[in-house]
Amino acid sequence: MDSLEKRNIKLTFNTALAKIQNWCAYQERSHGEVKEKLYEWNLYPSEVDQIISxxxxxxxxxxxxxxxAYVSGKFRIKKWGRRKIKQGLLQKKVTDKMIDSGLNTIDGDEYEATLADLAMKKFHLIKEKDAFKHKNKLITYLQSRGYETDMIFFVLKANNLYK
Structure with a gap:
């Protein structure tokens, strides 16, 4: 919790503008995040709209x-799949049109290669002896990373991990 929130102090327009500019300069922010932060500082809706403009x-x-930036970072660094990235963007209150446009920036071949790499690494780490349970654990893991089920089966078959 922010110290301003605890004391319930209302910032002036100019002070809030300066603080939020610094906050936005630090890293990319969504409109929803900025609005939330401004409302935490007890600004009026008209002031919030002015600052955002x-x-x-x-x-x-x-x-x-x-x-x-979000899509690139979550895919390349955290190795998230499209479903998990989309969910994260929805939580940041990004529009569906923007989400679709962002997800289209992911290269299909790179996406498949990343999924195959994750599958191969996890395949060897799972200690389960029963082949059915082993496959189930691998699929569940890859789904939790946000990859689509049909894509997972395609990659597993293509890499001869399961018949």
Whole structure:
């Protein structure tokens, strides 16, 4: 919890603008995150709208840039699948159109290769002797990473992990 929230202090327009500009400059933010933060600072809805307009105008806030950075980071660094990335963006209150556009930036071959790499690594780490349970654990793991079930089966078959 923020110290401002504990004391229930209302920030002035200019102070809030300066603080939120610094916060947005630190890393890409979604419109929803910024709105939430401004409301935490007890600003009026009209002030929140003015600040958001100013942030967009000054290029501190750009939803398309945020989505591309989020998708790229979650896929390349955390190795998340499309389903998990989409869920994360929905939680950040990003529109479906922006989500679809961001997910389309993921290269299909790279996506398949990443899934195959995760599957191979996990395949060898699972200690289960029963082949059916082994396969089930692997599929469950890959689904929890956000990969689509049909894509998982395709990759497992293509890499001869299961018949």
């Amino acid at each position: 100013k942030l967009i105008e000054e290029n501190f806030l750009n939803e398309e840039r945020f989505v591309k």
